[in-house]
Amino acid sequence: MIELISTQQCIACDKCILVCPTNVFDRGADGLPVISRQSDCQTCFQCEANCPADALFVAPHTHPLPEASFAHDEEHLRRTGLLGSYRRDIGWGRGRTPAAARAVGPALSPSGPPLIS
Amino acid sequence: MTLELTTDVLVVGGGPAATWAALKAAEEGAAVVLADKGYCGTSGATASVGTGVWYVPPEPDAREAAMASREALGGYLADRRWMARVLDETYERVNELADAKYPFPVGPDGTSLRNGLQGPEYMRRQRIRVRRAGVTILDHSPVTELLTSFDGAVAGAAGHQRQADRPFRVRAGAVVLATGGCAFLSKAFGCNVNTGDGALFAAEAGAELSGMEFSNSYGIAPEHxxxxxxxFYNYATFYRADGSVLEGAGSQRGRSVIARTLLSEKVFCKLDLADEAAQKAMRLAQPNFFLTFDRLGVNPFTDPFAVTLLAEGTVRGTGGIRIVDDGCATTVPGLYAAGDAATRELICGGFTGGGSHNAAWAISSGSWSGRAAARFARSIGRGARRVQAAGGAGLRPAGRSSDVDIAEAVRTVQAEVLPYDKNYLRHGDVLRDALGVLDGVWESLRSVESAGIASVPARQAAAMVAHARWMYTSALVRNESRGMAKRLDHPELDPSQHHRITSGGLDRVWARPEVAA
Incomplete structure (x- = not known):
């Protein structure tokens, strides 16, 4: 689920509010997004993929994590490279090549083509 | 203030089938509105998951092998003519994506590989293409009901924009339902927008369903x-907690062994059959597959991790709205169905594995329905028609209205359709008991009156309970095991039941063998 919005990195572009398919965010009084309906989060990582500032972190768990969890430790997420890692992995963002272009996976059968998705 | 729009074609949904429908309707010269519950470009299973595509070059041997490959798995309910036209259409449309600069990778031999699509990349590009085609996109605009004209034809839809918090109504010459399947809010990847809304709308307008017994698909995920x-679970070995191998368990064959075991104990997994080269390539093919593991700090190739099975209902199951012609028309004039919302039996029969057929179906049925809807809209013209709202349960009470806890209703439905020992490992006695509970939920939702934003969850609840009742009623009519519709009390395939099962109805649900046309 969405667990973290970095107020330090957020540029208040509203993108996450717009793209979230299950409408989890609202715009807060200060213009930054707030997680209003976390229980509606379907853990699809789309907000993170679409955040141009790498300001969001979606934990892989489909239930909320306690306050002390790694998912709320912004410094840890930055240090370990997890913050913004999905966007990097799919090659989105200025100067990057869409990862689709190099998505040549293994072939699951001897005669089959390589898996590309 | 209600947002009022008039258009030729209204497409409901925002995933692959919806975007292809919108594109092809616009190419036919129609004015098109696309209304999505979420955000067109991120909504639905494909945008998050990505998908293989049933992309087969037009070489007779390759096409023959492709068509033959899953006929037995599907219980011989697929149709060769439909398979052939889906292969043709998909081949053309995927090449169209390449022309539109989708970055297909290049294989070791220098050829462009086109047998799959990365979800986020595919759908962000589809959104751009739809916008460029002049389609009006309404995001965060869940449709809650269809509008019908005096003669019974579908003439638009209404709903409530949840971010703008205002009602909207779109009058249209034709409507394409591309709302996806129903995964019952199981939190399967990208599927929580897929609550079967389109099937409910269709049934309220008088349309039929088909293949609803093929609705017990479950996907593997790391626990929680x-x-x-x-x-990639093709590379997996499954284990018990004590480290012994779980015999018979597997991803393609043996998923039911996992389900049965999960009823009483945890099941663990390691992708220990992947060699180093495969491991490296897997990351390139599916970066989203590794999101979970990287964030959990688990090395899936060496560390055992607990797994679960999440219901994917008719998202991966093949049942859906029955279509009656090559343009994906339903039995109701002006109403078309595409993608997972429509039955996929025509090309898959009673079984679907990975996404490749599903993606091909979304592309093909989306394109056909968009074109056909545009032609239908043109044929009836733009004249004003008197319309009435078709929505019932969860919206307009049948008699006296009463307060119903919608969240509780959803939990009750989930308790009948998510457990492995009810929906996956099916037994007639269990299905009959479940139907009794589900009928009760339907009855209570018939007394609900809702408006505004509250109508959205109420209608989703109604759609899910309707879906569940068609599923189990159909499953009880198929007294055999065929495709994914296996019955513990009828474990064998019965050649005399080689037919599709049509279903429908709301207050009175029915299912019966399809009468050959």
């Missing part, structure tokens, strides 16, 4: 997580 991408 969402990523139900299953291809």
């Amino acid at each position: 997580t969402s990523v139900t991408k299953t291809a």
